[in-house]
Amino acid sequence: MTKKGLVNPLIYPVAAIIDPELMLTLPKRVIAGPGADVLFHALESYISRNANPFSEMLSLQAIRLLTKNLPRVYEDVSCLDAWEKVTQASTLAGMAIDCAGTTLPHALQHPMGGLLDVVHAEGIAALYPVFLEYTWSASPEKFAAIAQAMGVNTQEMTTEQAAQSSVTAVTNFLKGINMLPTLSELGVKEEHFDWIINNVLTTMNVVLNNNPRVPDAKALRDLLTRSL
Ligand SMILES: [Fe+2]
Numbered sequence: 001m002t003k004k005g006l007v008n009p010l011i012y013p014v015a016a017i018i019d020p021e022l023m024l025t026l027p028k029r030v031i032a033g034p035g036a037d038v039l040f041h042a043l044e045s046y047i048s049r050n051a052n053p054f055s056e057m058l059s060l061q062a063i064r065l066l067t068k069n070l071p072r073v074y075e076d077v078s079c080l081d082a083w084e085k086v087t088q089a090s091t092l093a094g095m096a097i098d099c100a101g102t103t104l105p106h107a108l109q110h111p112m113g114g115l116l117d118v119v120h121a122e123g124i125a126a127l128y129p130v131f132l133e134y135t136w137s138a139s140p141e142k143f144a145a146i147a148q149a150m151g152v153n154t155q156e157m158t159t160e161q162a163a164q165s166s167v168t169a170v171t172n173f174l175k176g177i178n179m180l181p182t183l184s185e186l187g188v189k190e191e192h193f194d195w196i197i198n199n200v201l202t203t204m205n206v207v208l209n210n211n212p213r214v215p216d217a218k219a220l221r222d223l224l225t226r227s228l
Pocket of ligand 1: 037040041106120
């Protein structure tokens with residue numbers, strides 16, 4: 001079934017109450033999935049072709065706050081100080097995607113959610129290592145800045161080395177919160193690929209085109225195959 005996005009100025013809230021105390025009873029899987037999605041929002045809005053200096057600032061600060069503090073709440077759900085930082089990161093990353101949008105992983109997960117009820121963040125996480133490998137060389141300065149925001153010491157590295165180190169940094173981060181499934185584990189099979197690829201190219205073109213490197217049908221199939 002095709003999943004559609006709904007966007008209209010009338011559905012914007014006038015105000016939002018962000019209360020970290022509401023997070024103190026979350027189970028680990030719900031901390032890890034939506035928590036990782038904050039990183040996905042921050043990272044994808046940062047590299048998006050639609051990013052601007054304002055959204056880039058929000059994205060990078062969200063990456064710094066999230067990667068430092070999500071592992072803390074994953075270990076100890078009662079850590080209110082860390083929850084404050086995680087919810088700040090989530091708010092900033094939400095504002096950043098509002099300006100700049102998301103990119104390839106959100107586009108490619110979208111049809112899976114409609115076809116197979118794959119959980120949003122888990123489907124995206126399964127695509128992430130391959131997406132990062134596919135994309136970093138199209139925007140090395142930005143991926144180098146992502147590595148720095150995650151705390152990687154890039155001083156002795158070239159821009160390309162620093163950019164490539166973001167692949168390992170993000171993958172290890174996801175491993176650390178047990179959020180690195182394969183597509184097979186989520187129920188996605190090769191027989192679903194034709195439908196997923198056709199659906200992403202017809203319904204998610206705008207998001208797909210935000211990626212610094214835009215895949216065609218053949219490249220999408222390769223990304224899916226490598227993520228099985
Ligand atoms: Fe998301």
